[in-house]
Each structure stands twice: as C-alpha cells, then as structure tokens.
Amino acid sequence: MKGNIIIKNANELVTCSGFKAKQGKEMSDLKIINDGAVVIENGIIKAVGKTKEILKQYNEKDYKVIDAANKAVLPGFVDSHTHFVFGGYRAEEFSWRLRGDSYMEIMKRGGGIVSTVKATREASFEELFKSGLKRLDSMLFFGVTTVEGKSGYGLDCETELKQLEVMDKLDNTHPIDIAKTFLGPHAVPKDYKGREDEFIDFMIDEVLPVVAERKLAEFCDIFCEKNVFSVEQSRRYLKKAKEYGFKLKIHADEIVQLGGAELSAELGAVSADHLLQASDEGIRQMAEKGVVATLLPGTAFSLKEPYARARYMIDQNLAVALATDMNPGSCHTESIPLIFALATLYMNMTIEEAITALTINGAAAIDRADSIGSIDVGKKGDIIILEFPSYKYIPYHIGVSTVEKVIKDGVLVFNKEEGAALC
Numbered sequence: 001m002k003g004n005i006i007i008k009n010a011n012e013l014v015t016c017s018g019f020k021a022k023q024g025k026e027m028s029d030l031k032i033i034n035d036g037a038v039v040i041e042n043g044i045i046k047a048v049g050k051t052k053e054i055l056k057q058y059n060e061k062d063y064k065v066i067d068a069a070n071k072a073v074l075p076g077f078v079d080s081h082t083h084f085v086f087g088g089y090r091a092e093e094f095s096w097r098l099r100g101d102s103y104m105e106i107m108k109r110g111g112g113i114v115s116t117v118k119a120t121r122e123a124s125f126e127e128l129f130k131s132g133l134k135r136l137d138s139m140l141f142f143g144v145t146t147v148e149g150k151s152g153y154g155l156d157c158e159t160e161l162k163q164l165e166v167m168d169k170l171d172n173t174h175p176i177d178i179a180k181t182f183l184g185p186h187a188v189p190k191d192y193k194g195r196e197d198e199f200i201d202f203m204i205d206e207v208l209p210v211v212a213e214r215k216l217a218e219f220c221d222i223f224c225e226k227n228v229f230s231v232e233q234s235r236r237y238l239k240k241a242k243e244y245g246f247k248l249k250i251h252a253d254e255i256v257q258l259g260g261a262e263l264s265a266e267l268g269a270v271s272a273d274h275l276l277q278a279s280d281e282g283i284r285q286m287a288e289k290g291v292v293a294t295l296l297p298g299t300a301f302s303l304k305e306p307y308a309r310a311r312y313m314i315d316q317n318l319a320v321a322l323a324t325d326m327n328p329g330s331c332h333t334e335s336i337p338l339i340f341a342l343a344t345l346y347m348n349m350t351i352e353e354a355i356t357a358l359t360i361n362g363a364a365a366i367d368r369a370d371s372i373g374s375i376d377v378g379k380k381g382d383i384i385i386l387e388f389p390s391y392k393y394i395p396y397h398i399g400v401s402t403v404e405k406v407i408k409d410g411v412l413v414f415n416k417e418e419g420a421a422l423c
C-alpha cells in the first residue's frame with residue numbers, strides 16, 4: 001500500500017540527505033532542516049523543505065497530515081545484517097557462556113549454529129513465517145523500515161531455500177522491506193567435518209545455481225573464520241557467487257584476524273561485517289575500494305569480545321554501517337536503541353555518525369542508498385517520528401525505543417500513541 005502524507009513542523013527534520021555511502025567525516029553531516037516538512041505522494045517523497053515553503057505549494061486537504069511539532073523526524077532505520085528467520089532458540093547456550101564457555105568452544109562441541117540448523121530443518125514453513133512476522137513487528141517498534149535477512153541455518157539445499165522463500169513471503173506480507181542474503185556456507189555441517197572444501201563444492205554446484213535461477217537472494221555471504229571457512233575457501237565461493245550475479249557480503253575477522261577484510265576489498269564486496277579483529281591494512285583497502293564496514297556491537301557485547309575499531313575506521317575514511325546481527329546465538333536482539341548505546345558509549349562514535357550508520361550507510365550496505373536511508377525527493381517514504389524534539393534523545397534514553405510513529409511507503413504503520421502496530 002502506498003500513501004499520501006504531509007509531515008509538518010518537525011522541530012528537527014534529520015534528512016541524512018545522500019544517495020551513496022558516507023565515508024569518514026561525511027558521516028557527521030545529518031543535513032538537518034529545523035521546522036521542516038516532507039510531502040509523500042503514492043509512497044514516494046515528493047518534497048522536502050521548510051514547513052512555510054512547503055505549505056505554500058501543497059494543500060494539506062489533499063493529504064493525511066501529521067504535525068511533528070516538538071518532535072524529531074528521521075529516515076526509517078535500516079538494519080543491514082540479521083539472521084532473523086530461524087527455528088528453535090539457544091537460551092541454554094547463553095547460560096553456558098555466562099559460566100565461561102566460549103562461543104567457539106560451544107560451536108566445536110556441536111552447539112552454536114549447528115544446533116539452530118537442526119531446529120530450522122525441523123521447523124515448518126508456516127512456523128518460520130509466523131515467528132518471522134513477530135520479529136518483524138518487533139523491529140518495526142524500533143523504527144526499522146528495511147531489514148536484511150540471511151539464510152544459513154539449513155547448510156543443505158532444501159532448508160536454505162525454505163528460509164529464503166519464507167523471507168520472500170514475509171517481504172510481500174509485512175510492511176518492512178527485506179533484502180535477502182544467501183549464507184549457505186554459514187558453518188560446516190557434521191557430515192562434512194574435515195571435508196570443508198567438499199562442502200564448498202556442494203554449495204557451489206548444488207545450491208548456488210538454484211538460488212540464482214529462482215532469484216531468491218540479492219547477496220551471497222560466507223562465515224570466513226578460523227575453524228569455519230578459510231580465506232581461500234571464501235574466495236572460491238564468493239568469486240563463483242559473483243559470476244552468478246550476486247552482490248557480495250562477508251562475515252569477516254570476527255573472532256580471529258584471518259584477512260576477510262582484505263578479501264572483501266579484493267572482490268569488491270558491498271560490505272564486510274563484524275571486523276572486530278580487522279587489520280589496519282584490511283581497513284585501508286576497504287576504504288580505498290568503498291566497501292562498507294558493517295559493525296555489530298550487539299554481538300561483541302553479547303560475546304564479551306572487544307568492539308570493532310569504529311573510531312579508527314571512520315578516521316581512516318571508511319563508510320561505517322551499524323546493524324543488530326539479530327540471531328538466536330551470538331546476539332539475540334533486534335534492539336536498535338542498544339546498538340546506539342553501544343556505538344556511542346563503547347565504540348566512540350558520535351551520535352551523528354551512529355544515525356548515519358543506521359540510515360544512509362545501512363542502506364548502502366544493502367546497495368539501496370539510491371532508494372532508502374535518507375529523506376530525499378524520489379526516495380521511498382520511509383520515515384520515523386520520535387517522541388522527543390531531538391535525535392540526541394536516541395542514545396540518551398538508553399536501551400528504550402524513542403520511536404513514536406513509523407511511516408512506511410507513505411502509510412502510518414505504527415503509532416505508539418495508539419499502543420499497537422497498525423499493520
């Protein structure tokens with residue numbers, strides 16, 4: 001559904017104006033219009049400017065009008081890295097980690113991703129769809145209007161396709177738009193232990209062609225990590241994915257500095273993600289090639305690992321995005337406020353940089369900076385209105401959502417004042 005809306009009298013209209021990733025210093029410029037107004041027609045932004053000017057050209061009678069006096073208005077948030085479609089949970093594992101077991105130790109003894117694989121293979125399409133809907137509603141509450149979702153809990157053909165098909169149906173059902181990523185090589189299944197190269201062969205020969213032919217994903221991704229997939233295996237897989245026309249992402253240098261960041265630059269990936277251990281050289285090469293660094297502080301927080309060097313990356317002129325990494329194991333949260341709090345308090349990002357990282361740079365991390373991630377004429381009417389007069393309240397009101405209203409494609413789809421999602 002596409003709507004016609006005028007949002008007027010915004011105390012701060014935080015446009016984040018731009019049509020590509022913002023690197024380095026550019027990340028601080030939010031291009032704010034005080035007493036701003038936006039006109040959305042048929043779901044697309046038609047005009048942006050001072051309320052007085054806008055209302056001279058557009059007649060309020062022709063639109064639904066939202067008065068944003070004393071409120072901040074921003075682009076909808078883009079959560080560009082999640083694994084939100086999955087069966088089962090790993091709460092038990094979380095308690096093991098609290099007593100000192102590491103994420104990798106648990107993975108080695110058959111827990112971790114592989115335990116979610118079992119539950120996801122057993123889950124029906126309907127079960128995955130229903131739990132996915134609920135998680136999307138929760139994301140909407142936090143002001144997310146576009147989310148990236150990955151497969152990766154099948155490690156076979158049937159279940160990987162099932163996850164992608166569930167996301168396809170969710171994309172056509174829920175207001176939130178979904179960018180789909182095929183993450184077949186997310187872990188090594190038990191029956192391929194010690195035969196990782198053959199598993200990569202299986203993914204390349206048996207699964208990739210089907211995902212490509214059915215157009216079930218825009219991106220391909222791989223968990224390039226010690227005891228998972230090496231840089232060489234990742235290179236072989238991602239090169240083949242590129243030949244099939246997929247855009248590339250890579251889980252890189254999360255636990256160990258393997259060189260995933262360098263590989264992302266070598267292959268021209270859209271984004272490299274995690275990067276807790278990324279090398280200076282890898283960061284330099286990413287900045288040179290314009291690869292977006294998608295940082296996931298919720299995962300570092302949940303695993304009690306050191307945070308990625310966001311401050312250094314931005315000072316090295318990298319484009320940084322932030323995302324939740326919502327998944328059942330290493331980071332079971334869709335909380336955008338938590339990500340803001342961690343990014344500003346523990347990663348030395350400014351509030352302005354964090355806003356950019358969850359709007360236009362999040363959009364760039366899924367190659368959609370031309371259509372979402374900022375309040376610019378011609379972009380989708382995906383807008384959030386805060387309960388407070390300034391964007392500065394987002395990290396300040398720690399861990400609590402400050403989002404009052406969400407407009408998706410020009411339609412009011414969530415209104416905290418009315419207590420429930422309207423979708």
Ligand SMILES: O=C(O)CC1=NCN=C1
Nearest residue numbers: 113223251327328329330
């Ligand atoms: O643990 C999980 O389910 C998700 C994950 N993939 C790579 N790191 C974490």
Ligand SMILES: [Zn+2]
Nearest residue numbers: 081083251325
């Ligand atoms: Zn991930």
